Amino acid sequence: MxxxxxxxxxxxxxxIRQFKPASLSTEQLTTLYEVARQTSTSMFMQQMTILHVTDEKKRAAVREICHQPYVGANGDLLIFIADLHRNQxxxxxxGNDDGRLHTTDIFLQAVEDTVLATQNVLNAVESMGLGGVVLGSxxxxxxxxxxxxxLPQITFPILGLQIGIPDQEPQxxxxxxxxxxxxENDYPKTMPMNLMPDYDRVVNTYYDLRNANQRVDTFxxxxxxxxxxxxxxxxxxxxAALHQQGLALDLNV
Amino acid sequence: MxxxxxxxxxxxxxxIRQFKPASLSTEQLTTLYEVARQTSTSMFMQQMTILHVTDEKKRAAVREICHQPYVGANGDLLIFIADLHRNQxxxxxxGNDDGRLHTTDIFLQAVEDTVLATQNVLNAVESMGLGGVVLGSxxxxxxxxxxxxxLPQITFPILGLQIGIPDQEPQxxxxxxxxxxxxENDYPKTMPMNLMPDYDRVVNTYYDLRNANQRVDTFxxxxxxxxxxxxxxxxxxxxAALHQQGLALDLNV
Known part of the structure; x- marks a missing residue:
């Protein structure tokens, strides 16, 4: 290796889902934004926007949507948005029309910009000794x-990141x-599923070693x-939400 | 910073779009796979697969689809696939049915797994002193x-990575x-578009400083x-391709 x-x-x-009661410094945040800014972007269209949510009411509202108590709690909450609005x-x-902005093709390119930036920022977070969790929720x-x-039309929130100083050391x-x-080269005609029982045992042991109140389960x-x-x-x-935002309107084929 | x-x-x-005539070592490749493997994954469903394309015929076929001479040429070509097939x-x-595997929701989660892994691998590539380019093409x-x-049903290639030893030093x-x-908190009601002329000048200068045969353009x-x-x-x-793969079948709403 x-x-x-x-x-x-x-x-x-x-x-990391448990953070110390501290927010990131302006220097840390700016560094993360700069990292996001330098991320690869499809066809140089730069269709990604970050929203840093510090307003307590908004944080509580996002937390409720996510059903996760650590969202918008200690640490910082970033929302990564696929954003075609700026180019519109x-x-x-x-004086031009919207062109291809309402196609699934361009929407997916914006999603890719957004997710690439999310992982890039998470790597920067972890390199600073901080921790975080990606929020698909x-x-x-x-x-x-x-x-x-x-949010305006032809924008769509794709992933969140809750980040901060770790207050747990999970396995x-x-x-x-x-x-x-x-x-290599060939997607297997027969997936080697015979490996699953061993893997399930490993997953089971992992859950077993976690806090006693956690489920013990297999993959x-x-x-x-x-x-x-x-x-x-x-x-x-x-x-329906995508369509209401004016995105991926050619989905109905 | x-x-x-x-x-x-x-x-x-x-x-990086120009590489020296060398392939990655097995140790380098395995490290990249391990990095991909440890990437965040939505709801622990692990819906991502990597295909390393070394077969010359396949590399040529991918190159033709991408219309980019460097794809499948020097270096290594990885294809990142959103993969619901394994869980199927x-x-x-x-003895269970396919459940939610054909929904847009689950497809997008697989896309996210796949794109997160792509960026994570690219960061590992660059940390090794190698270079690469994300292939939306x-x-x-x-x-x-x-x-x-x-590829089998309910899999879909999302992004490629062409990686190797850089043979260029782009700006x-x-x-x-x-x-x-x-x-912070609020997506601007009025985007500060007055910043665009300055940015356009910077982009124009960037293209101007590149090889003489490149376009000179603004954002x-x-x-x-x-x-x-x-x-x-x-x-x-x-x-149509998504639907033919059995993916995102609830798009018709």
């Missing part, structure tokens, strides 16, 4: 979040073996749980 | 790429000012160009 400061942090990545203004000022109720943040969460997720059980079971959920309203 | 080894590389990120097998082996013809890589590409892309001009102008493109077939 190649070793250096960056990779050391990457191989030791764990999501540039086109309008030149902001999409539990996209329409509500768009109202709370008062490294065991991941699927590489032989189930990295391949297989989780994939066969409500995470993926058919159910009615507000998260499926995301398509 | 906070300084450390990781951030130094992040603030100096530039896409796990559900099938337990693999989606120029998604259906064709799925055929070339012979840092100037990005939008932070005051146009990072905000504003690019946003008002074919990048975003309405046009017929195979990239809009992505929705």
């Amino acid at each position: 190649i070793e250096n400061e960056t990779i050391k942090h990457q191989l030791n990545h764990r999501s 203004i540039i086109r309008q000022q030149a 902001i999409k539990n109720d996209s329409q509500k979040l768009i109202e709370v943040l008062d 490294l969460k065991p991941r699927l073996p590489l032989s189930l997720m990295a391949f 297989t059980n989780q994939i066969n749980s409500d995470k993926l079971n058919q159910q009615v959920t507000k998260r499926d309203e995301i398509v | 906070i300084e450390n080894e990781t951030i130094k590389h992040q603030l100096n990120h530039r896409s 097998i796990i559900r099938q082996q337990a 693999i989606k120029n013809d998604s259906q064709k790429l799925i055929e070339v890589l012979d 840092l590409k100037p990005r939008l000012p932070l005051s146009l892309m990072a905000f 504003t001009n690019q946003i008002n160009s074919d990048k975003l102008n309405q046009q017929v493109t195979k990239r809009d077939e992505i929705v």
Whole structure:
């Protein structure tokens, strides 16, 4: 294994969900913004915006959407937004129509810009000795979040990051073996699922070693749980929310 | 600005599109896979797969789709795939139906897993003194790429990475000012577009200093160009390709 400061942090990545009661310094925040700014961007369109949420009312509203007590609590909350609005203004000022801004293609490129920036910022966070957790849960109720943040058309909040000084030292969460997720040339016709029982035992041990009040579970059980079971959920309203924002309007094919 | 080894590389990120004729070592590749493996993953569903394309025929086919001579040439080509197939097998082996695997919600979570891993790997690449470029161009013809890589249902190639030993030293590409892309609490009702002329001049100078045969352009001009102008493109077939892969089937609302 190649070793250096960056990779050391990457191989030791764990999501931090408990932070000391302190906010990031302006210098830290500015550094994170600069890192986000230098992230790769699709076709140099720069379709990403960061919102730093410090207002207590807004933080509480985001927390409620996420159903996670640590969201908008200690530390800092950043919302990463796929943003086609800025480029729309540039086109309008030149007297042009919206062109391809309402296509799924361009929306997905904005999503990619946004998620690349999220991970880049998280790596910077961890390199500073801080910790964080990616919040997909902001999409539990996209329409509500768009109202709370008062976002304009053709913008969409994709991921949050809750970051700060770690106040916990969680175990490294065991991941699927590489032989189930990295391949040369050919995607396997037969996935080596015979590796799953061993992996399930490792996951089970991981949960067993966590706090006594945590569930003890396997990966297989989780994939066969409500995470993926058919159910009615507000998260499926995301398509309606996208359309209401004027995004991915060619989805109806 | 906070300084450390990781951030130094992040603030100096530039896409590398010309590589020395060498492939990564097994140790380098394995390290990158391990980094990908430890990346944050939505709801611990681990819906991402990496394909390392070394077969010359396949590399040529991907290059043709990307219309970029450096793709699948010197260095190594990785394809990052949103992968719901593995979890489908796990559900099938337990006698369960596909549950939510065909929803846009779960597809977007897989996209996020995949893009987070792509950036994480790119950061590891750059920390090793190597370089790379993110390839959104693999989606120029998604259906064709799925055929070339012979991917199963409910998988979808999202981004590529071409990586290797840099054989060029491009200038840092100037990005939008932070005051146009990072905000506290409120997304601006009036975007400070008065900053654009200065930024356009900086971008213009950047292109001017590049090789003489490169275009000299502004950001504003690019946003008002074919990048975003309405046009017929195979990239809009992505929705049909998603549906053909059994993904995001609830898009028709």
